[in-house]
Amino acid sequence: xxxxxxxFALFVTTAFAAGSTGAFFxxxxxxxxxxxxxxxxxxxxxxxxWFVLYLSMAYAATRVAISGHPEVIYALAIWGLQIVFNTLxxxxxxxxxRLLPALVVLFGMWASVLAMAVAFxxxxxxxxxxxxxYVVWTSYAFALNFSIWRRNPDAAQxxxx
Amino acid sequence: xxxxxxxFALFVTTAFAAGSTGAFFxxxxxxxxxxxxxxxxxxxxxxxxWFVLYLSMAYAATRVAISGHPEVIYALAIWGLQIVFNTLxxxxxxxxxRLLPALVVLFGMWASVLAMAVAFxxxxxxxxxxxxxYVVWTSYAFALNFSIWRRNPDAAQxxxx
Numbered sequence: 377x378x379x380x381x382x383x384f385a386l387f388v389t390t391a392f393a394a395g396s397t398g399a400f401f402x403x404x405x406x407x408x409x410x411x412x413x414x415x416x417x418x419x420x421x422x423x424x425x426w427f428v429l430y431l432s433m434a435y436a437a438t439r440v441a442i443s444g445h446p447e448v449i450y451a452l453a454i455w456g457l458q459i460v461f462n463t464l465x466x467x468x469x470x471x472x473x474r475l476l477p478a479l480v481v482l483f484g485m486w487a488s489v490l491a492m493a494v495a496f497x498x499x500x501x502x503x504x505x506x507x508x509x510y511v512v513w514t515s516y517a518f519a520l521n522f523s524i525w526r527r528n529p530d531a532a533q534x535x536x537x
Numbered sequence: 538x539x540x541x542x543x544x545f546a547l548f549v550t551t552a553f554a555a556g557s558t559g560a561f562f563x564x565x566x567x568x569x570x571x572x573x574x575x576x577x578x579x580x581x582x583x584x585x586x587w588f589v590l591y592l593s594m595a596y597a598a599t600r601v602a603i604s605g606h607p608e609v610i611y612a613l614a615i616w617g618l619q620i621v622f623n624t625l626x627x628x629x630x631x632x633x634x635r636l637l638p639a640l641v642v643l644f645g646m647w648a649s650v651l652a653m654a655v656a657f658x659x660x661x662x663x664x665x666x667x668x669x670x671y672v673v674w675t676s677y678a679f680a681l682n683f684s685i686w687r688r689n690p691d692a693a694q695x696x697x698x
Contacts, residue, residue, distance in 0.1 A: 386614040393621045393645065400629055400638070441610040448610065449602040453547040456617040460554045460624050467628035468561055477561070484554065 379435075380442050387434035387441075387455075394463040395430050398423065401470035405536030411527040416520060429510050436496055436503035443499050451495040458492050461485035473532045475525035482521050486514045540596075541603050548595035548602075548616075555624040556591050559584065562631035566697030572688040577681060590671050597667035601660050612656040619653050622646035634693045636686035643682050647675045 403419055417425075433455075440451050461484045469478035493511050497504025528534070564580055578586075594616075601612050622645045630639035654672050658665025689695070 383611065383614055386611070386618060390614070390618040390621050393618065393625065397625060397628065400625075400633060437614075441614065449613065450544060450547070452610065452613040452617070453544055453551070453598075453602065456613070456620055457547060457551040457554065459617055459621055460551050463621050463624040464554065464558060464561075467558065467632055471628055471632045472561060 378442075380438060383441055384434060384438040387437045388431070390459055391430035391434045394459050395426055397463050397466035398426060401466040403470065406473060406531075406534055407470065407536075409534060409536055410524055410531060413520070413523045413527070425513060429513060432506045433510055436500075436506035439500050439503045439506075440496050445499040447495065447499055451492065451499055454488055454492040454495055458485060458488035461488055469521070473534065475521065475528065475531050479518070479521050479525055482514070482518050486518050489514045539603075541599060544602055545595060545599040548598045549592070551620055552591035552595045555620050556587055558624050558627035559587060562627040564631065567634060567692075567695055568631065568697075570695060570697055571685055571692060574681070574684045574688070586674060590674060593667045594671055597657055597661075597664035600664045600667075601657050604660050606660040608656065608660055612653065612660055615649055615653040615656055619646060619649035622649055630682070634695070636682065636689065636692050640679070640682050640686055643675070643679050647679050650675045 403422075437452070437455050441448060445451075461481055465478060465481050465485060468474055468481050472478075489507070489511055493504060493507045496507055524531075564583075598613070598616050602609060606612075622642055626639060626642050626646060629635055629642050633639075650668070650672055654665060654668045657668055685692075
């Protein structure tokens with residue numbers, strides 16, 4: 377399958393522009409001081425995982441976009457929705473320290489990522505498989521955000537940035 | 538022209554999810570204390586303008602998406618890029634108080650909004666006209682962010698949230 381490089385570049389730029397929130401709003405002292413469950417991933421894993429996930433989703437979106445399938449417009453509309461929620465989560469969690477609104481954003485992200493995976497899979501099997509880890513990671517992130525919210529009722533008042 | 542309501546609902550949800558950063562990160566005491574040029578719009582104008590701009594861009598995107606034009610996939614990819622920059626700006630400006638990085642984000646937004654307007658206009662004249670005010674508003678916002686950055690070298694250290 378040929379790849380449309382300008383289109384891939386657009387999707388990659390979009391994905392990493394979304395990912396820049398993770399650099400703007402990164403885990404600091406506030407996050408370190410939160411009560412977190414034992415299954416919390418180490419901090420170094422997050423940028424690594426996101427690097428792979430962003431590249432995969434951009435390549436998957438490219439495959440879907442050039443497929444010529446009649447449902448492409450819906451798949452790309454859902455791509456836009458999930459990447460907005462993706463951009464939004466870090467500022468609300470790490471910037472505002474508001475765990476419940478962050479959980480709501482993450483629910484929107486989880487639902488739209490799942491819908492995107494289904495839409496991609498219906499159009500192109502490889503694209504569906506490429507975003508499957510993103511569904512798993514977002515589900516895991518949702519469970520983690522939920523657990524941290526339950527364990528830290530006073531998170532918004534805690535010190536650190 | 539018939540409208541595809543589920544598709545329009547997706548674009549509207551995306552636009553207003555992006556716009557929720559304006560509610561999460563709203564102008565407070567820090568912004569009030571900044572040295573701003575005389576042509577700064579009053580605070581009440583921003584949510585009103587964005588409400589109209591978000592609805593217009595969502596409807597324009599819907600018209601473009603259902604057009605059947607071969608360049609639709611590029612137009613929708615650029616839609617995704619501009620809406621990510623749109624989501625990102627408020628957290629960087631109002632959340633981090635970092636005027637120069639916010640200006641960089643706004644430049645990315647301005648360039649992608651302009652590219653989207655051109656792509657939309659090539660596909661559907663009405664869609665192009667519908668996003669023209671968005672180009673004007675983003676150009677104006679860029680000039681305002683630039684002026685505020687020049688006038689407030691110590692913005693990041695100023696008090697208020």
